[in-house]
Amino acid sequence: MSGEWAHKIKAEHLCRDAWLYIRQSTVRQVFENTESTRRQYALRQRAIALGWPTERIHVIDTDMGHSGAERDREGFQQLVTEVSLGRAGIVMGLEVSRLARNSMDWHRLLEICALSETLILDEDGIYDPGHFNDRLLLGLKGTMSEAELHVLHARLHGGVLNAARRGELKMRLPIGMTYDDEDHPILDPDQQIRGALRLLFETFERCGSATATVKAFREQGLQFPTRPHAGLGKGQILWGELRHSQVLSILHNPRYAGAFVYGRSRTRKGIDGHSHTQKLGRDQWQIVLPGSHAGYITWEIFDTNQQQLRDNAQAQGKERRKGPPREGVALLQGIVLCGKCGTRMTVRYTSLGQQLAPNYMCQRHGVEHGKAICQQIPGAAIDEAIGRLLLEVITPGNLEVALAIEQELRTRVQEADALRRQQVERARYEVDLARRRYQRVDPDNRLVADVLESEWNEKLRALQTAQDDYERQSKRDQRCLDEKQKASILALAKDFPQVWNDQATPQRERKRLLRLLIEDVTLIKAKQIQVHVRFRGGKTRSLNLPLPQSSWQLRQTDQHVIEEIDRLLDHYTDRQIAERLNEQGLHSGWEQAFQPRIIARLRKDYHLKSRYERLRAAGMLNNEEMAQRLNIQPSTVKKWRREGKLKAHAYSGRSDYLYEPPGDNPPLKYQRQHSRKREKEPFVSDSTVEV
Numbered sequence: 001m002s003g004e005w006a007h008k009i010k011a012e013h014l015c016r017d018a019w020l021y022i023r024q025s026t027v028r029q030v031f032e033n034t035e036s037t038r039r040q041y042a043l044r045q046r047a048i049a050l051g052w053p054t055e056r057i058h059v060i061d062t063d064m065g066h067s068g069a070e071r072d073r074e075g076f077q078q079l080v081t082e083v084s085l086g087r088a089g090i091v092m093g094l095e096v097s098r099l100a101r102n103s104m105d106w107h108r109l110l111e112i113c114a115l116s117e118t119l120i121l122d123e124d125g126i127y128d129p130g131h132f133n134d135r136l137l138l139g140l141k142g143t144m145s146e147a148e149l150h151v152l153h154a155r156l157h158g159g160v161l162n163a164a165r166r167g168e169l170k171m172r173l174p175i176g177m178t179y180d181d182e183d184h185p186i187l188d189p190d191q192q193i194r195g196a197l198r199l200l201f202e203t204f205e206r207c208g209s210a211t212a213t214v215k216a217f218r219e220q221g222l223q224f225p226t227r228p229h230a231g232l233g234k235g236q237i238l239w240g241e242l243r244h245s246q247v248l249s250i251l252h253n254p255r256y257a258g259a260f261v262y263g264r265s266r267t268r269k270g271i272d273g274h275s276h277t278q279k280l281g282r283d284q285w286q287i288v289l290p291g292s293h294a295g296y297i298t299w300e301i302f303d304t305n306q307q308q309l310r311d312n313a314q315a316q317g318k319e320r321r322k323g324p325p326r327e328g329v330a331l332l333q334g335i336v337l338c339g340k341c342g343t344r345m346t347v348r349y350t351s352l353g354q355q356l357a358p359n360y361m362c363q364r365h366g367v368e369h370g371k372a373i374c375q376q377i378p379g380a381a382i383d384e385a386i387g388r389l390l391l392e393v394i395t396p397g398n399l400e401v402a403l404a405i406e407q408e409l410r411t412r413v414q415e416a417d418a419l420r421r422q423q424v425e426r427a428r429y430e431v432d433l434a435r436r437r438y439q440r441v442d443p444d445n446r447l448v449a450d451v452l453e454s455e456w457n458e459k460l461r462a463l464q465t466a467q468d469d470y471e472r473q474s475k476r477d478q479r480c481l482d483e484k485q486k487a488s489i490l491a492l493a494k495d496f497p498q499v500w501n502d503q504a505t506p507q508r509e510r511k512r513l514l515r516l517l518i519e520d521v522t523l524i525k526a527k528q529i530q531v532h533v534r535f536r537g538g539k540t541r542s543l544n545l546p547l548p549q550s551s552w553q554l555r556q557t558d559q560h561v562i563e564e565i566d567r568l569l570d571h572y573t574d575r576q577i578a579e580r581l582n583e584q585g586l587h588s589g590w591e592q593a594f595q596p597r598i599i600a601r602l603r604k605d606y607h608l609k610s611r612y613e614r615l616r617a618a619g620m621l622n623n624e625e626m627a628q629r630l631n632i633q634p635s636t637v638k639k640w641r642r643e644g645k646l647k648a649h650a651y652s653g654r655s656d657y658l659y660e661p662p663g664d665n666p667p668l669k670y671q672r673q674h675s676r677k678r679e680k681e682p683f684v685s686d687s688t689v690e691v
């Protein structure tokens with residue numbers, strides 16, 4: 001063996017330096033796999049045996065702790081530089097093919113080695129890349145090592161995927177969830193954390209927006225837990241103000257709905273060599289197992305929340321009209337249930353002229369399973385009926401509902417109060433902890449004792465702040481409930497009709513009132529629309545509404561406008577009628593200004609006699625008939641009309657006229673008489689209105 005080696009090593013190799021390249025992929029390997037490191041350093045001894053002086057053997061191990069897949073590996077770059085400058089006589093490595101982890105780098109190194117006549121040495125032997133056989137072998141080694149890496153990766157990933165399919169893959173859980181002793185996800189046993197999450201979901205359900213949820217927490221002076229995954233306080237529970245991004249990530253996280261999910265994002269290597277993580281749509285998630293563990297909300301509510309967030313996002317964007325804006329007209333948004341299948345119905349708006357008309361849809365199952373949607377009910381009439389019902393129910397004499405609202409508000413305040421009290425308790429617990437820590441330490445150990453003492457003091461101050469906050473907030477709440485709230489509830493009952501009917505009241509405010517009063521509304525579309533209203537406090541009412549008119553009926557032009565058109569047709573052309581109606585401020589069923597073509601269409605739709613038919617019925621003659629009657633050329637008739645010698649009426653916008661019959665007088669006399677008359681009083685007729 002050594003004979004074979006000796007013949008590859010020449011004097012020109014020995015007069016250049018030897019480079020030993022040592023690489024460990026991960027920091028853990030550096031610590032655990034010392035055996036391999038020792039083998040790598042043993043190569044150094046081999047170089048000495050082959051004739052390189054110790055001082056000219058360089059070791060590159062700057063890549064320790066870097067994975068070969070990382071592009072900017074300094075050590076490897078240095079090696080390539082040394083080789084290409086012709087300063088290296090031999091390159092050594094444990095498994096040389098692993099010098100470079102992608103085969104492109106590896107083949108480039110081989111090429112450079114061949115050009116600069118540099119040898120390569122690994123545990124198996126010594127290679128001269130200038131020789132075809134050696135280069136082939138080295139190339140093969142590179143390919144094999146890449147393949148091996150791939151298989152390893154695939155096996156690892158396969159194992160992960162299998163565990164994920166069973167829902168047993170242990171993944172990092174979001175705040176509020178934790179693993180029990182059997183590695184099964186459970187709700188965090190900490191009551192305060194649980195309470196905070198529950199309140200977050202409830203608040204979102206009530207307000208329908210992440211921003212409003214953040215606001216509500218801030219107004220109530222409530223804190224929210226986080227558990228940082230890195231940096232200071234890693235793994236600990238920290239309490240702080242609730243942030244918008246937190247709300248979003250919690251609402252989007254299906255684990256809170258008790259679902260195991262895997263593969264919500266995909267990481268790919270981009271053309272710039274960096275990894276890019278891309279979030280996937282729900283239909284592209286690799287594994288979704290609803291109901292695989294306990295959760296804070298149901299899968300249905302998770303769905304509703306997603307829809308709500310999507311709608312909110314749309315409301316901000318270009319497609320504003322498609323989504324329900326906060327001021328959206330649908331009164332019952334968020335509290336409508338489908339009476340056929342029990343799921344929550346969503347709102348979709350269709351535009352009717354200038355206005356948006358709400359439609360309550362039960363489409364979730366339909367969309368998900370590619371079936372027809374369950375039911376779709378135009379909402380305008382329902383909203384109106386609910387409004388009437390509220391006006392009927394909320395009277396000063398009927399305080400039952402008002403009191404139910406008060407109860408509701410009281411419970412909400414109590415919930416917030418309990419959470420705040422827990423905040424104080426936690427602060428007190430932390431003081432205790434700091435105190436015990438301080439008491440345990442030897443007082444003579446001043447360095448430690450001082451630090452612990454100041455920590456204790458700090459915790460005491462935090463407790464004081466928490467207590468003050470608590471007292472201030474609960475005093476404010478009490479005051480709110482006792483005076484203002486009670487008064488405003490009574491005032492609400494009294495002023496309700498006024499507030500409700502006031503044009504200036506924003507729709508958002510009406511929705512808020514409605515939500516205070518009504519728990520939910522169930523809709524069933526049959527021969528009639530059945531509306532079941534459940535008030536807060538348990539009372540129910542049922543309404544039956546006629547099926548709403550179809551959209552063309554809704555867009556029907558008012559009957560009195562049609563009558564007006566009918567009247568005007570006796571005197572005017574379509575164009576003139578359109579102008580007159582627009583002057584009166586009337587509009588068509590589509591809320592558009594009138595155009596001659598709209599008048600023409602309405603005439604046809606409502607079977608109104610046209611101006612032409614009316615004039616003919618009144619005995620007016622057309623051009624040819626007039627010419628015949630007067631025994632003149634049709635062109636003369638036109639000329640005479642222009643000169644005002646003949647009385648005529650326009651019946652279309654294209655200067656089409658019908659003539660008043662001349663009577664029994666001979667044409668010439670008629671003409672003379674007529675012109676005299678014209679001199680006395682200028683002939684005015686509606687026909688002179690040129691259109």
Ligand SMILES: [Zn+2]
Nearest residue numbers: 338341362374
């Ligand atoms: Zn349904």
